Amino acid sequence: MLPGPVRELRDLLNTYLEPQQVAVVLRAYEAGAVAHEGQKRRSGEDYIFHPVAVARILAGMRMDYQTIAAAILHDTIEDTHLEHADLERDFDEQIAKLVDGVTKLDKMKFRTRQEADAESFRKLLLAMSRDLRVIFIKLADRLHNMRTIEVMSPGARRRISAETLQIYTSIAGRLGMNELREELEELGFRHLHPNRYRVIRRRVRKNAGNRAEIIDSVTEALKKRLSEAGIPARVEGRTKTTYSIYCKMRDKSLSFDEVMDLYAFRIVTHSEPHCYQALGVAHALYKPKPGSFKDYIALPKPNGYQSLHTVLGSPFDVPVEIQIRTEEMDLVAEKGAAAHWLYKATPDGSTAVRAREWLLKLVETQSRAGDSVEFLDAAKAELFPDEIFVFTPRGKIIDLKADATALDFAYAIHTDVGNEAVGAIIDKEKLPLNTRLETGQTVEILTEPGSAPEPEWLEFVVTSKARTSIRSHLKNLEQADSVAVGDRLLDQALARRGYSMERVSDRRLARYLKKLGLDRIEDLLIRIARGDMLAGVVAQKLLPLTQRRQTEGPATETLTIGGTEGSAIDYANCCHPVPGDPIMGYLSPGKGIVIHRQRCRNVPELRKAHFERCLDVAWAPVMRGQFSVRLKIVTINGPGVLASVSATLSEVGANIERVEQPSTTRETAILHFTLGVRDRNQLARIIRRLRRNRHVLKVVREIA
Template sequence: MDPAPSLPPSYEEPAYRVFLDSLDYLPPTDVERIKSAFAFSAKAHAHQKRMSGEPYITHPLAVAGAVVEWRMDADAVCAALLHDTMEDTGATKQELAEKFGKPVAELVDGLSKLDKMEFASYQEAQAENFRKMLMAMARDLRVVLIKLADRQHNVQTMSAMRVDKRVRIARETLEIYAPIALRLGLNKLYRDLQDTSFRLIHPHRAEVLSKALKAARGNRAELLGRIQDGICDKLAHAGLKADVFGREKSLYSIFRKMKDKHLSFSQVLDIYGFRVVVDNVPTCYLALGALHALYKPVPGKFKDYIAIPKANGYQSLHTTLIGPYGTPVEVQIRTREMHNVAQEGVAAHWLYKDDGESSADLQIKTHKWLQSLLEMQSSDSAEFFENVKIDLFPDEVYVFTPKGKILAMPSGATAVDFAYAVHTDVGNHCSAARINHELAPLRTELKNGDLVEIVTSPKATPNPVWLSYVKTGRARSKIRHFLRTTQNEESARLGERLLRQELLSLGVVPISIPGEAWDALVKAGGQQSLEEVYTDIGLGKRLPSVVARRLLAREDIQADKAQHMTLAIHGNEGMAIQLARCCQPIPGDPIIGSIRKGSGMVIHTHDCPSIRKSRSSEPQKWIDVEWEPEDGKLFDLRIRIEVKNTRGVLAQVSGAIAEAGSNIEHVSMDADPERLFTLLRFTIQVANRTHLAAVMRGLRHIPEVTRITRERGGEA
C-alpha cells in the first residue's frame, strides 16, 4: 500500500484537523490509510468546485466526518472520502483496489451512479441507480450508511442550486432516503433529512412554522416543567432511577399532521411528549405502573414494542396519559441500550459494541429486509422502484401465523399480503383466509394481534383484482410476475393455434415446413425463440397472416386460393382469450374474435352493437371462431325482466332461476313512477343457449312476468 503523500498547505485547515482528531478510536495504521485516502481524493478533485464555490473536497470530508461519528471502520471512512472519485474523476475500481484494498473498492463501486449507461428518462436512471444501491446494500450495510451521510450533506448544502433541481432532490430524499433511514432505525438522521427537505420544498411554510414553534415553546414551558417534575417525583418515590426529558416534534412531522388530519397548529402541539430512560427491562414495566398510578392512561393507547419490536429493531413501551387540565401526555419508556438503537439503528452496531447481541440481531433483521426487497426484482426498473417505495412504510401491524410466529405487515395489509409474506406458493394458491378462526374475504385488512391462516387450493391462481388492494411491494411484484408469465404462456398457445390455422388455410401442413424456414422467421423478427413469435401473435403484436406468408416466403399467394378456416375455442382458455363484457357470449351464440394488441383475443357475439363500426372499417382484425363442446363450464350473462309490482315477485323469479340450475351473480331493480311495474336486472350463470332457453321458459310460467330480454352491448 502506498505511503500517505504529503498534503499541500491548503488542506491543513481546521475541518481536516478536527476530522483527524476524531479518528482516535482507530489504530495508527488505519489512520495513515485514511490520510492516504484523503490525499488521493483531494488530488483527484483538485480542480473541481461545488456549486457554492467551495473546493469539492469539503463534501467527501463532511461525509467521512458523519461516518466517523458512527465510529465505523477504516474501510468505511476511506470509502466515504473516495465515494465520488470513480464517478467524477475517472479513477478506476482496479486502481482503488490496488491502493486501498478490495473492500474499499467494492464500497465505492456500490456508491457510484450508473452514469455510463444510457437511459430513456431521469425516472428510469433514478430507478436503476436505486436498484444498484440496494444490491450493494444487501452485500454490505456500510454502503447505505455512507450513501445516507452523502445525501444528508448534499441536502444541507443545496442553497446555490437551481430551485427546480433543489426541489426534485429534496422530494426524492423525502420519498426514498428518509424512509430508508427510518427503516434502518436511524431516527436522528431520518428527522434531519425530513426537516431539511421540507425547508427546501416549502421554505415559507417552514419559516412560519419554525417561528410559531419557538413562540409556543415559551408559552408551554411552565406546564411542560410541571408535568416533567411530576413524572420525576413519582418515579423517585417508587425507587426507580430514570432520566426524563421532553420530546420535541420535528417541523415536518407537525406539517404532515396538520395536513393529513386537518388540524390547527395549536391542536398538534396540544400533545406533550416525554421519554423515560431506565437501566433494564423490568424497570421499564415498573415505571409504566408508576406513571399509570400518577395519571390516568387513555384506553387502547398502550403499545408494547419491547415484547414485539418493530422491524427496524425499535423497542419501547408507549402509553398516553391524561395529564393536568386534561392535557394528553405521550410517554415512551425504554432502556439505555434501546435508546441507543432507537437513535442510531443499525449504526448502533459500530457505535455501541458492548451491546453486541441486540445490534447484531438488528443487523440480521436488516439483511433479511434487504433480501426481501431484492426478491421483488422485475425486468422493469421503474416497477421495482415503485414496489420498494410501497415497502418503505413506517406504520406496521403485527399478526400471528397458526404456529405462533409473528409477522410485521404494513398498515392496511390484507390476507393476500400475509399469504405472500409466508411464501410465494401460498400466495399464488390462496383461495380463502381464516382470521381469528373465522372465514374472511382475502381483501380483509389485518389488525394488530390477528391470528391469520391461509386456505390454499391447487387450482387457485392470482386474480388481477388483487392488485387493487394489496399493500406490500412483494405481493404486488409476485402477482404481476405470475400474471405476466401466465399471459405469455397462454398467448403462446393461442398464437401457435392461430398460425397453424392460417397455414392450413393456405393449404400448407405446418409439419412439412423445413426447420431452416422456422429459424429464419425467428431471426428476422429479432426474437430469441419460436415461443416468442407465438406469444407476439397471441398478444396481437403480429398478424398470423403476415407471419405465415413470411414463413413460406410466398407473399404472392392469392386470397381466393385460401381455404376458409375457423378457430375452435372452449371459452375458458384464461387470459389469452377473453369473453367480451359488453355482449357476454355463451356457447351456442354465433361468435367472432378480435386480436387486440397486447391483450390477446376478445370474443364477441356476431350481433354485438359495440363492434359494428370496427367490423366494417377493419375487417382484417376479425377472425371467425366457433365453440368447441365442453361440459361443466358456466358463463355470465345479463337478462332484463319486467314484472308486475306485487308482493313476493322477486322471490318467485329468483326461485325459478335457481330451479333451472342457474346461479345468480348480481341483481338490481328499478320501479316505474306509478309503481305498477318493476324492472329487474339479473347477471346469471348458464352453460349454453339451451340452458338459457330453459331459464327463460321457467320465468315465462310466472304470471307476474310481462317481458324477458337478454342484454347485449349495453342495449337490450
C-alpha cells in the first residue's frame, strides 16, 4: 500500500495526467524508495519523502510527468548507487537528463566550499539553458529544503538562506514564479535574520488587525464601484510580505511606521482609458494620500513597466496601495524581476522561450570567466534586475545595471573602448571613469591608444561584461610578462652552455613539450618564470645529446629589472628593495622571481639551501613605478606629531601606503610607515627631511 504522501501525489496527478503517465511517476517512486532505502533526513524521516514532497510542489504547478518523475529521482545519482545509464534504461533519456542537470557536484574534489558551490551553480545554469524544467525541479527542491530547514545548525541555516535570497529568489522572479519566489523570500529572511523577522512580523500583526477582513472588504468595495461605473476589471488584494516591508525599510532607510503601503491591491482593466477611469473611482471611494500618485503609463519606468500607482486611506485606518493597469501591462509586470527582459522580447514569444534566451545570453556572456567562482559572482550580478538607461552622443539607448559607472558604459559599447578608456564626458562635463551614472544622461567615452585596464578598475565596475573583460586583459598581460621573463631566463641558460634557442630544432622542442604535457612553448616559458621549472634544467634537456655532458659555463649575463615586468617579478616584503639597492633574485616555485636586498637576512640561507634558484639581477638604468619601503620613526609623544610627520612626507612626494603605531611611552612614540618611493635617492631625501622635523628623534630603514 502506498504511503499517504504518495497517495496524495497520485490523486493530484490523476486530475491532469494520463493514467500511463501517472504509472511512470509511481514507478519512479518505487525505484527511488529502493535506492534511498535506509537513508534518513536530519529530521529522522525516511529520505524518500523529501523527493516526493518536491514532486508534490511541482504537481501543484501542473508540471509534466517527466518533470515529476525526475523530481522523485533527483537525488539518486548523487546519493545512491543508481547512475545516469540506469535511469535512461529504466525510464527515458529526458528523465535521466533532468536528474543529471539537477545533480550537484559534491562527489568532485574542490579546493574550497565556495568553489564547489560555484561549480554546481555553473552546471545548473548550463543545464537550465538546455531544459528549463531543471530549474523548476531545483526551485521546488530548494523550497522544500527551506520549509524543513529548522533541523539544520544555525550556521547552515544562515548560509543556505543567504544563498536562497541571493540566487534562487531572483531566478524565480525571472521566470515569473512569483508565489514560489515570495515563499522563498519569507523563509530565507526568517532564517537569515530571525530577530528582524520576528520584530517586523509582530508589528505587522499588531498594526494590521484582521488582515483577511480588510482585504476582502476593500476588494469588494472596489469591485462594486467599478461595476457601477461600467468599468470591466478584476481586483486582487494582498498584504505586503514581511520581506518586502523589510527591503523597503532597508533600501529607503525608513522606520516601520514610515512604510505606508502595507496592503496592496491591483485593478486590471481592458484599456488605458479604463485605467484612468478606474483611478477616478478609487479616489472617489477612498481619500488619496497627497503626493502618492505616480503615472507610469504616460511615463513608463525605464524597464518598460507601466501602471498607475496611488496610496489611499481606508476605513480601517491603514493605508492601501492601488496599482491599476491593463492585461497587457500586467503580463509584463507580473514577471517581477524580468520586467525589462519581457518588455524587449517578441510579443508572441512564450515565457519559456524568453527564459531560455536570457539563460543562453548569460552563459555566453560568462563564457570568458576564468573560473567557477568568478562565474558565480558575475551570474549573481546578472540576476539582479535594477537598471538605468543612458544615451550615446548619437542618441542610442544603453541599458546598464543600477550603480553602473562610465567605465561600465564604455565596455557596453565595445571591449576595445573599455580597454582604452581614460575618461568620460557626461552631459557635457568631463568626469572620471568611476563616476556613477543616472538614467537619462548622455555619455561619451574618451579613449587613448595604448592605454590599458588597471587592477583598480575592478573595485568600481558593476557589470559582468566589464569585470570579465578587465580580468581577461589583466590575465593575458600577466601571462605576457611571465613569457618575456621566462624567455630571458632560458636564453641566458642556453648561452651559458654555448647554445641558443634558434639552434633548437622544432622537432626536439615539440618532443620535449609533449613529454611535459604542454601545447605551446609559451606555457614552458611561463613555468620557468614562475619557478615551477629551472631554466638550467630545461636548457640541458634542449641541448643535442652530444653536448649534454658539457658543463655549464660561467654566468656572464645579469637579469635586468626595469619595473615593468608586472606580476612576473615580486619584491620581497622582508626587506623591501628599491632601485639603487644591491639586489639578488630568487626563483620561488609557483611565485616567480622574488627580488631581495643582498643585505636581507634571508639571503644567506637561500644561497646555501637553494643555490640553483638564486639569480644575479640588477636594476635597469631607468626605472618605472613605485616601490614599497618601511621606515621606523621614533618621535616625541605628543599631540599633532603624526600630522606633522605626515606633512613632511607629503612635502617630499612620498606616497604613504600604511601607518602603524605599535608602542608608546610617556615620552616617545614609535611609528612604522610603509611608503611608496621611486628609488634609493628619493628615499635618502625623505630620511633627511624627516630628521629635520622637530618632533622626530630617530629614523631607521627597516631590514629583515
